[in-house]
Amino acid sequence: MDTGTTAFVLISAALVLLMTPALAFFYGGLVRAKSVISMMMLSFGALAVVGVIWVVLGYAIAFANAGTPTFIGIDGVIGIDVSYIGLEGLLTPQDGAALPPLAFAGFQATFAIITVALISGSIADRAKFGAWLVFAAVWSVLVYFPVASWVFNFTVVDGTIVDGGWIAYTLGAIDFAGGTAVHINAGAAALALAIVLGKRIGFAKGLQKPHNVPLTLLGAGLLWFGWFGFNAGSELTADNTASLAFVNTIAAPAAGVLGWLVVERLKEGKATSVGAASGAVAGLVAITPACASLTPGWAILLGALAGVITALAVELKFKFGFDDSLDVVGIHLVGGLIGTLFIGIFATDVGLIYSGSFDQLGKQAIAAGVVMVFSFVMSLILGFIIEKTMGFRVHGNQELAGIDSVVHGEEGYALDDDSDLVLTR
Numbered sequence: 001m002d003t004g005t006t007a008f009v010l011i012s013a014a015l016v017l018l019m020t021p022a023l024a025f026f027y028g029g030l031v032r033a034k035s036v037i038s039m040m041m042l043s044f045g046a047l048a049v050v051g052v053i054w055v056v057l058g059y060a061i062a063f064a065n066a067g068t069p070t071f072i073g074i075d076g077v078i079g080i081d082v083s084y085i086g087l088e089g090l091l092t093p094q095d096g097a098a099l100p101p102l103a104f105a106g107f108q109a110t111f112a113i114i115t116v117a118l119i120s121g122s123i124a125d126r127a128k129f130g131a132w133l134v135f136a137a138v139w140s141v142l143v144y145f146p147v148a149s150w151v152f153n154f155t156v157v158d159g160t161i162v163d164g165g166w167i168a169y170t171l172g173a174i175d176f177a178g179g180t181a182v183h184i185n186a187g188a189a190a191l192a193l194a195i196v197l198g199k200r201i202g203f204a205k206g207l208q209k210p211h212n213v214p215l216t217l218l219g220a221g222l223l224w225f226g227w228f229g230f231n232a233g234s235e236l237t238a239d240n241t242a243s244l245a246f247v248n249t250i251a252a253p254a255a256g257v258l259g260w261l262v263v264e265r266l267k268e269g270k271a272t273s274v275g276a277a278s279g280a281v282a283g284l285v286a287i288t289p290a291c292a293s294l295t296p297g298w299a300i301l302l303g304a305l306a307g308v309i310t311a312l313a314v315e316l317k318f319k320f321g322f323d324d325s326l327d328v329v330g331i332h333l334v335g336g337l338i339g340t341l342f343i344g345i346f347a348t349d350v351g352l353i354y355s356g357s358f359d360q361l362g363k364q365a366i367a368a369g370v371v372m373v374f375s376f377v378m379s380l381i382l383g384f385i386i387e388k389t390m391g392f393r394v395h396g397n398q399e400l401a402g403i404d405s406v407v408h409g410e411e412g413y414a415l416d417d418d419s420d421l422v423l424t425r
Helices: 003-030 035-061 082-090 101-123 129-152 165-173 180-199 213-235 240-268 273-287 296-313 315-322 329-347 359-389 396-401 403-408
Strands: 071-074 079-083 154-157 160-164
Touching: 003 035, 003 101, 003 160, 003 213, 003 273, 035 079, 035 082, 035 101, 035 129, 035 403, 071 165, 079 082, 082 101, 082 315, 101 129, 101 180, 101 213, 101 329, 129 180, 129 359, 165 359, 180 329, 180 359, 213 240, 213 273, 213 396, 240 273, 240 296, 273 329, 296 329, 315 329, 329 359, 359 403, 396 403
Parallel strands: none
Antiparallel strands: 071 079, 154 160
16 A cells, blocks of 8 residues: 555545535626525535435446446446445455555545536526435436446556446547546536526626626636646556646646637737636646646647637527526536547547547547537436426526525625614714
8 A cells, every 4th residue: 555645646635625615616706696605505515415425326336346246237338336335345455556445436526526516507596406406416326427437437457448438448538537527527417407497587698797706716726726636636646647637737727818818808808807717717627638648738739729719619608598607518518528629639649640540539529429418418308307396496586586595595795784883982
């Protein structure tokens, strides 16, 4: 057991867990003042629900080992290892393992939590908290855990993947830290929920501005900080690959900021702080699957492209008429697609410009397409079921009044009433 490797993974897990409260800040600043608590509670609710389900059932599905007699399912596609239910089978460290299996399980738990939380940005200002918790629980089991198994559940021997989920092993697509499993997955689900819940009252371009820009910038900064655990930590040891992922996690989002601001300056005449924060997140999303496969120079190009393209893509909701409140589709779905496909062209050794072959690009496109369609269809079905049974959206008068007070009985900014104070000398 390598204590250094174990410490590296545990610290990385803590960084990724921080990303969910950071996301609550980021999203919370972007909504109306009377919806900030509701918005932040969607992230904290996801943390609570998915955290419990991961321990009870999630790891057993996402990392089911078909080579054991306790496995039930279809190898590489869907299954559960009953010995992992409640993490019982992970309590005893394996001989010769570099780190305790519980450390890895904890690290992967944080991925599941942030993926579900990301979706919530598409339904800001109008979602019932209870309905969201039901969606988060069922979606994690039916969608995230299987997709995570396709991408993250694999066995490596002498640097070669010898077994695992169909995306990582059978197909051979590259997704180092979750461009498909996290961002395309969450982005497609966000689009489905935006369709199910419909538009906010008064939905129009420029109608609802962020109520607290500093809160959003704080969230973006903490997201960037946590993302080093997300990307570099996915190597599971502090080596040269982790260092490359770390540097690329600096380069790509920095270029993403510049790309987004250039678009804003050309279109609107001003470069905004919210644009800078959004560009950073777009660059982080795009580099996630590719952070260990690109040289830093190509990472800068990827980040710049992601910043430019996602800045344009967020306008699609007005063109096509779906209300993705906080641009989860434009940033995470589109950014995830850009990063995943970019690997097929620029990845060291296997990309088109190095190998002269479209083979890897084809693999990347298949992986991205399957996850996108699977997540969208499953999320659409689940969202409609919840809407038709318990109801997913608050009533119109509640939305206008502000769902903080209606749903949670709280106000984000409760100022003391000093009108009855008498000043005396």
